[in-house]
Amino acid sequence: MRIAQIAPLHESVPPKRYGGTERVVSYLTEELVRQGHEVTLFASGDSVTQARLVPLVERPLRTDPDVRDTVPYLITQIDQVLDHAADFDVLHFHSDYLAHCPLVRRLGIPHLTTLHGRLDMPDFRGLFERFASSPMASISEDQRRPLRQLPMNWRATVYNGLPEDLYRLQAQPGKYLAFVGRFSPDKRADRAIDIAIRAGIPLRIAAKLDHCDEPWFREHIEPWLRHPLIEYVGEISDADKDDFLGHAKALLFPIDWPEPFGMVMIEALACGTPVIAFRRGSVPEVIRDGHTGFIVDSVEEAVAAVSRLDRIDRVHCRRDFEQRFSARRMAEGYVRSYEGLRFGRDPGEAVPWDRVA
Amino acid sequence: MRIAQIAPLHESVPPKRYGGTERVVSYLTEELVRQGHEVTLFASGDSVTQARLVPLVERPLRTDPDVRDTVPYLITQIDQVLDHAADFDVLHFHSDYLAHCPLVRRLGIPHLTTLHGRLDMPDFRGLFERFASSPMASISEDQRRPLRQLPMNWRATVYNGLPEDLYRLQAQPGKYLAFVGRFSPDKRADRAIDIAIRAGIPLRIAAKLDHCDEPWFREHIEPWLRHPLIEYVGEISDADKDDFLGHAKALLFPIDWPEPFGMVMIEALACGTPVIAFRRGSVPEVIRDGHTGFIVDSVEEAVAAVSRLDRIDRVHCRRDFEQRFSARRMAEGYVRSYEGLRFGRDPGEAVPWDRVA
Numbered sequence: 188m189r190i191a192q193i194a195p196l197h198e199s200v201p202p203k204r205y206g207g208t209e210r211v212v213s214y215l216t217e218e219l220v221r222q223g224h225e226v227t228l229f230a231s232g233d234s235v236t237q238a239r240l241v242p243l244v245e246r247p248l249r250t251d252p253d254v255r256d257t258v259p260y261l262i263t264q265i266d267q268v269l270d271h272a273a274d275f276d277v278l279h280f281h282s283d284y285l286a287h288c289p290l291v292r293r294l295g296i297p298h299l300t301t302l303h304g305r306l307d308m309p310d311f312r313g314l315f316e317r318f319a320s321s322p323m324a325s326i327s328e329d330q331r332r333p334l335r336q337l338p339m340n341w342r343a344t345v346y347n348g349l350p351e352d353l354y355r356l357q358a359q360p361g362k363y364l365a366f367v368g369r370f371s372p373d374k375r376a377d378r379a380i381d382i383a384i385r386a387g388i389p390l391r392i393a394a395k396l397d398h399c400d401e402p403w404f405r406e407h408i409e410p411w412l413r414h415p416l417i418e419y420v421g422e423i424s425d426a427d428k429d430d431f432l433g434h435a436k437a438l439l440f441p442i443d444w445p446e447p448f449g450m451v452m453i454e455a456l457a458c459g460t461p462v463i464a465f466r467r468g469s470v471p472e473v474i475r476d477g478h479t480g481f482i483v484d485s486v487e488e489a490v491a492a493v494s495r496l497d498r499i500d501r502v503h504c505r506r507d508f509e510q511r512f513s514a515r516r517m518a519e520g521y522v523r524s525y526e527g528l529r530f531g532r533d534p535g536e537a538v539p540w541d542r543v544a
Numbered sequence: 545m546r547i548a549q550i551a552p553l554h555e556s557v558p559p560k561r562y563g564g565t566e567r568v569v570s571y572l573t574e575e576l577v578r579q580g581h582e583v584t585l586f587a588s589g590d591s592v593t594q595a596r597l598v599p600l601v602e603r604p605l606r607t608d609p610d611v612r613d614t615v616p617y618l619i620t621q622i623d624q625v626l627d628h629a630a631d632f633d634v635l636h637f638h639s640d641y642l643a644h645c646p647l648v649r650r651l652g653i654p655h656l657t658t659l660h661g662r663l664d665m666p667d668f669r670g671l672f673e674r675f676a677s678s679p680m681a682s683i684s685e686d687q688r689r690p691l692r693q694l695p696m697n698w699r700a701t702v703y704n705g706l707p708e709d710l711y712r713l714q715a716q717p718g719k720y721l722a723f724v725g726r727f728s729p730d731k732r733a734d735r736a737i738d739i740a741i742r743a744g745i746p747l748r749i750a751a752k753l754d755h756c757d758e759p760w761f762r763e764h765i766e767p768w769l770r771h772p773l774i775e776y777v778g779e780i781s782d783a784d785k786d787d788f789l790g791h792a793k794a795l796l797f798p799i800d801w802p803e804p805f806g807m808v809m810i811e812a813l814a815c816g817t818p819v820i821a822f823r824r825g826s827v828p829e830v831i832r833d834g835h836t837g838f839i840v841d842s843v844e845e846a847v848a849a850v851s852r853l854d855r856i857d858r859v860h861c862r863r864d865f866e867q868r869f870s871a872r873r874m875a876e877g878y879v880r881s882y883e884g885l886r887f888g889r890d891p892g893e894a895v896p897w898d899r900v901a
Contacts, residue, residue: 243670244670253666253667254667255665255667256665256667256668257667258615258618258641258643259641259642259667259668259670259671260667260670260671261615262641262642262643262645262646262671263670263671263674265646266645266646266674266675267674269646269650284615284616284619285616285619286615286619286643288619288623289619289622289623289626289647290646290647290650293626293647293651294650308612308613309610310610310611310612310613310614310616310617311613311616313600313601313616313617313620314616314617314619314620317620317623317624318623
């Protein structure tokens, strides 16, 4: 199948450091190539891929100090993609702005959009209402919840996936709990600290501090970093995660927001490491309670869950990752969606265009 | 002619306070209605017009405290306009983002875009390169300068215009110099102060202070506001301008940036008030040196010009306004452009679309 992947331009594909969407687009693109598809990736020029790369900008927008306004690049990219549209069986977009939608639905181009972000932002409400009939994929069932009143044309939920060889199973559990994320009130590293201290087990924190979160960090985190059970290891790379997550007793994922997916959960599972996660967002879909971790509603329940970690089989965690969250399974899920788009069009999607110029 | 005017959504049309583009769109829309055209205005819902109003948002985006991201509204507006496109002979867009361009040029919709901003921003370079063949209008010849290396499809320069009855000729010159604008290093109120003090003539300043310009204001302006010749009257409304500009001896326009047009110059001329302006941007096109004011290159030249103001005939300033900068003349200029679009298409503009869905 001739497939176009249209990535955001904010980060390289794969991203040099952070950039969740660009990372998923990279895993998907490489796996589609591996499965024999003819794939073209529209992304920043320093991206690395086995697919054909069509660059729009040399450097990703987020790291280019000269870039102040990213909208012109968004519009230019849409036009660039459209120039090539007839070469593809399907165009797969990864942008919540839906800047492609006015066009692709009028030109009858088979397309799919994966929404990667949270869908409850008021500014986006009118956009989703207007393009409800455009074929979209969610990255969890829970992600769709804010749009459940709209007649959305959901084609699939396709969970994010990782290459199977990216992380290795560590069959023996480690002696510390792990936290990976940003220091922010969404991710609640403060809860992780609370859980670890109450459970009397060391916590190792690998986290990024964004400028906007500094006041929260200073109030809720910094005082605890001197506690003997708490160790802050700084930011870590994907390569370091194999060791950091693999040698943990469990990952703590005490989120306080409707996380649409939560990549670090499946990174832990890929290492065989169970996850103790708060019941928000995609958590009940990703974690099998009592099998690949524990789903909790409070710090008390999380502390109790820590004491039950020996009931979790790490081999089973790894197997669950392979069955449900590999890049192979993600690519297969998307290809099934592409085929639906290719061979049939939703009547609701067709917007007539009868003007003769 | 059936004409769609697509305004930015940042301010109402006309704007309650500031918003240069929305104000010009309003004058143009009302004048086209007056000239007998069938006009539809796509704008914020609280806009006031004799045309048919198609609202997308209830309130303008800039004054809505709930709006954090304006891009979704930009995309939604494009789709909304396209739903109605077949009802019009021409679509006239007023957005430098060109978000409509990927679509209208592929669908063969007669369209014109007026670029209202400065055109030298690096982020927009690729956008203008890609859409060089789209029919565009500039608001001065000088505005085009940064794009002179590109094969742009300029259709016209149409100077901004004002309704003829908005300001009245004040035949007798006043005793003070006037400055109207923002306190910013672009507009250089500090130069106006310098000119007035050296000339020994009172200066009245009507200006807005944006948050970002506060440090510049405190260093360059604030110390001078206590000078006996300098009076700061605050921000003024359009209604106040008739009196403020009309009773001035001259408007000082000592800009230090390539101003694409400069509405206040023609507001002064509409009152019969001559303009002493620095030679930047559109100034040599708008002001007739020695006839409707003086074009200068330094504060010294400006001071000398003040002493020559009695050579300027205020009736002549008003007449020049009526002949070159009325809303009637602006609308006529655009209608001529629309007719060119209607009856012939530029070969360079046609982007083939041969896919059969």
